[in-house]
Amino acid sequence: MTAHLSTIRATFWREVAEHRLNRFLHVHLALATVISVLPLFTPDATERSAPAWVLQGVLYCLSLSSLLLGLSAAHGDADEFPLLFTQPMARGAWLSGKVMALAALLCPASLLLVAPTALTGGVSGTLVYVAAAAGGVCLAIALVGLAIGFWVRDHVRGLLLALGVWFGLLFGTDLVLLALSGAPWVQQYPTAWVLPLMLNPLDALRVTVLFGLERTAPAGIGTGSLVGWWLEHGGLWLTLMLTAWMAAGFGLGLVGATRRVDG
């Protein structure tokens, strides 16, 4: 246990040091800063507009920078695997240290997203909720990037795959579901149609913020059992789903890091 803790501690600080000069982290922080001040330009509705800005920012910018941050975290270490993995440490503990460091970097960035609004208008439950959701999504996506990086060690191919995954998560799910929406069997089983939306972290975030936090009522969507439950318990679902994504990203990353160290 002590050995695991010292591995986690050593890896955590190493990862933090690695990202000190990581341009993806700098871009991520810069984007978060820009997004955080945008609500101040609508002074009469700063607090109300903050969730919308954060949502758009996470969907279109921070999800990508998080993914690339995770990818670079994997690629940066991949060359050193022959040295790293001959150390007396559990790879799970090593990966835990990396993930904790990523969380320690991404979560403050998410707080930064709502900081100006909170400073000017006070902390509210909505702002805390939005920041937590944004941080969770960014971390989950970063772990996806980490897993991609461990599986595809070539930097260019890894980057292309990561971009493909991001496009798929951002646009692909929506477009495929739109394309399928006219099919009679889909209309017969709307729950099956909704599941990919629920399982996609970006769509789940969007639906949770739009229909949960911003209380935009989902006009005409109806209250089928699953959709109704989802809209009612968006935060709970987002938490569970992001936890599952993080666990999957961690697991895939671990397997990816373990495989073919010998090239």
Added chain:
Amino acid sequence: MTTRHRVVVGVLVIAGAVAAVRAATVEHSTPASPAEQPGPSASADSRLPTPDSRRRTAWLQTQLVTAPAGTLITVPAGVYHGPFLVARSLHLRGEPGAHLVGDGRTHTVAVQAADVTLEGFEVSGSGLDLGKDHAAIHVTGPRAVIAGNRIHDALHGVYVRQADGARIEGNTIVGTETTLEPVDPMAAAGTPSEGELCEVSLNQNQRGNGVHIWNSSHHVVARNVIRHTRDGVYFSFVDRTEVRDNDIEGVRYGLHYMYSDDNRFEGNVFRDNAAGAAIMNSKHLVLRRNQFLANRSHRAYGILLQTVDDTTLEENRIVGNTIGLFFESGHGNRVVGNTIANNHIGIHASDSSDGNQFTGNNFVGNLHTVETTGGNLTSVWSVDGRGNHWSGAVTVDLDRDGVADLPHRELDLFGQIRRDLPVIGLLAGSPGERLLRFVHARIALPGLPGVTDPAPLVHPTRP
């Protein structure tokens, strides 16, 4: 109470009433002496009469039946136990703290005479029987003025029935959210004591309306504040009426309105209502500078217009609703200079509507701007070369006249699929949907429903 006691109380009441009648003048009636004057002391529970309140009530009841028409009766502070029937043309003015309490079985105040004014009272305790239209103030006499009253714990607030020319102004009406019912209805014989009652919440459909007007005309409903009733303002067969500067929040329909023509709505705020505002089967209306805000339940509307013809919607703000503006079977309406913003669906326009004009409106930040029913919409989206402002539209304006040089196509991507797969609404505002919309704005994708604004405005219009 023994017979002897009853006699004593009866003598006291009659003596008080006689003294009050003597003191009253034709022009201005108030209790004469401090001894006779009902004191400000209300009992802790205003439902239960006290000797003081009985004396006050007797005085007021006597005034109502004896004061000549045209008398101004100033009613001092204190609780008065009704019900009260106003069958003469009186002006009843409540001093601060004057509280008219009904018996929970009928209207608290029934205004039957013409030209009655009721102002400045706290009114409560009507019956709760929807079948009998119980109301705090029930008006059947023409030209009633109901002003500056505070109404609560009643079924309907103000109910006007077949009486023209009422003025309902500056009242505060708070709906009944809970009621007291016997713990054991079978066991409670007669009037249950306080310990035998429990508080039961009334759902919105069991409550009455803030202002309910039926089958009459020429009213003014202005500056009222209405909260937590069933509907805020309910009109049925009401013509040539003005509704302005009311503030209605937390009700079912802020405005529930049908079979009523030639009316004017101006400067009202309808906010956070479960179903929004609904106007049905009416014509020749003007809705101007109203605000329809944050009506957000699953089937809420900023404004629902169903079978409404020749109506003008001008410079209204329709913001943050489930469906901003819902049009069905509407003909010849003018929708001008409204701001339709941040709704889930900006405007729903069915193909059963035609000949409507949309110009100078601002469509801003709606998750799904235009929803159609898939057919051809024959409405006009620009008048005299001026269309509407659409946020996110591609606007090229080489001649800088404020009107874009290219038409704007507002896509309704979901079209008819919405009927078979309602959950597709979850994709509204999604990146995938926006991507297709982005492409469609530049290259018209064939076969997709939507509307085309031939002269989109580059800048939003300011009311």
Added chain:
Amino acid sequence: MITIDGLTKSYARQRVLDGLDLEAHAGQVTLLVGANGTGKTTTLRVLCGLSAPDAGRIAIEQADLVTARHAALSRLSFLPQSPRFHARLTAGEILEFYARLRGLPATRVAELEERWDLGGVRAQATGQLSGGTRQRLALAVLMLPHAPVLVLDEPGLSLDPDWRRFLHAELHSAARRGATVLVATHLLGEWEGHADRCLVLEAGRVARELPPSRLREAFPFSLPQPVRTHAV
């Protein structure tokens, strides 16, 4: 001590190690030599737990690599061929990380920095280090834990002659303290007189053992003659 019994490893149906048996003893510098493709690097990678064997058993100081992996690896320190580090980390951060990982004090880091002359590049990102300096950094990492088993893959690459001599001396010194040192190399010349044993790898197994004085006999084949061109 390193004990390898019947080690077999294939990549894409090609058998690289074919029942390899090997013993490297404490107090000795053992060379593992062989031509390109004979399985030197694969042997070391399997030995260090980077790659799982198809068959066979490996014990490091009596600790089985499969069943007691952590114990085995805690007794081993490995230098990969052409080691590379995270390009954004400084030399000092690299040493501190591996020291923390092994639970070593900061004084040990300072000691190694001084011994391998890394003080001047302590704050320099490893991506900016020359090949030789990077190799010295990797050797410092190797030497950090006082491991009883040292495994090195072509350690002399990128080092200038002085540092090579220093390396030989360090390894001998470690062996004299009781360490088992196994070095895979094909640069036989530089190891003459610096090894205690020499095992020759051919076709995925140890084919023979040579006396350290006859290292050059490890490769008996002759290189093809250069093609001569004639003017027409």
